[in-house]
Amino acid sequence: MLHLHHLENSRSFRILWLLEELKIDYELTRYKRTKAYLAPDSLKKVHPLGHAPILEVDGRCLLESGFIIEYLLKHYDEQQRFKPADNDELAWEYYTFWLHYSEAKAMPPLVVRLVFNKIVDRTPFLIKPAVKFMRRRVEKSYIADNILAMLALMEQHLADNLWFAGESFSAADIQMYFVAVAAKSRTPLGSGDYINVMNWLKRCQQRTAFKRAEKKGGHITL
Numbered sequence: 277m278l279h280l281h282h283l284e285n286s287r288s289f290r291i292l293w294l295l296e297e298l299k300i301d302y303e304l305t306r307y308k309r310t311k312a313y314l315a316p317d318s319l320k321k322v323h324p325l326g327h328a329p330i331l332e333v334d335g336r337c338l339l340e341s342g343f344i345i346e347y348l349l350k351h352y353d354e355q356q357r358f359k360p361a362d363n364d365e366l367a368w369e370y371y372t373f374w375l376h377y378s379e380a381k382a383m384p385p386l387v388v389r390l391v392f393n394k395i396v397d398r399t400p401f402l403i404k405p406a407v408k409f410m411r412r413r414v415e416k417s418y419i420a421d422n423i424l425a426m427l428a429l430m431e432q433h434l435a436d437n438l439w440f441a442g443e444s445f446s447a448a449d450i451q452m453y454f455v456a457v458a459a460k461s462r463t464p465l466g467s468g469d470y471i472n473v474m475n476w477l478k479r480c481q482q483r484t485a486f487k488r489a490e491k492k493g494g495h496i497t498l
Contacts, residue, residue: 277301277302277303278295278300278301278302278303278331278332278333279302279303279304279305279331279332280292280295280302280303280304280305280329280330280331280332281305281307281319281322281328281329281330281331281332282304282305282306282307282328282329282493283307283309283315283319283328283329284306284307284308284309284493284494285309285494285496285497286309286315286328286329287328287329287341287383287454288328288329288330288341288493289454289489289490289493289494289496290329290341290345290450290451290453290454291329291331291341291344291345291348292304292329292489292492292493293450293453293485293486293489294345294348294358294447294450295348295489296485296486296488296489296492297357297358297450297483297485298348298352298353298358299485300352304492304493306492306493306494307319307328312394312398313394315327315328322337323337323339325339327339329341329344331344331347331348333347341379341451342375342376342378342379342451345375345447345450345451349447358445358446358447358450359371359441359446359447360441360442360444360446364442366442367441367442367443367444368441370433370437370440370441370442370448371440371441371442371446371447371448374433374440374441374448374451374452375447375448375451377452378448378451378452378454378455379451381426382426382452382455383454383455383458385418385419385422385423385426386423386455386458386459388414388418388419389415389419389423390458393411395407395411423459426455426459427459427469427470427473430452430455430456430470430472430473431469431470431471431472431473434472434473434475434476435472438476438479439476439479440452445479445483449476449480453477453480454496456473456476456477457477457496460477461497
């Protein structure tokens, strides 16, 4: 039996969604974030790092969403429904690139933005202006341009492809979904500049497995 330790409003939603797509049996433990928007200490009882997702398999703890996705596809996606065939070179390249791009390049500026916003929210009133000034400087010098470049790359790719691996839905879409939602929380995507990204988001949210995962794991509201 697989056992997913899922932190609400986090990247572990990806694994919950994939498990629903695969239609395999698993146990789910859902954790709420603390008032400081951190993972609870109870997750450290599962693994010392205390990060989610954590997938327990035969007494072992698997971490990192990309690795867990690869593990699940290797062992449970027998019909290879969520990963292109190796001989489909272009689809395989798309799939592999976006699967790794999501964490290597896309998430870091989004996480920095989230952290700074949470710091500002919790800063005492007297020093809040200084912290807001620091956030604006970081946003201007590092965060904003990187996120806009990322969204432009996603928009360009989805202008020519229905999904991130090409014409078929794959685990790369699951991995990239959190990226798009995180960007959407602070960057307006409703304009015509990102219509392909918005349409792709809607296609993801219309999937039956996505709806089941959201019902079990909670809606992502970053």
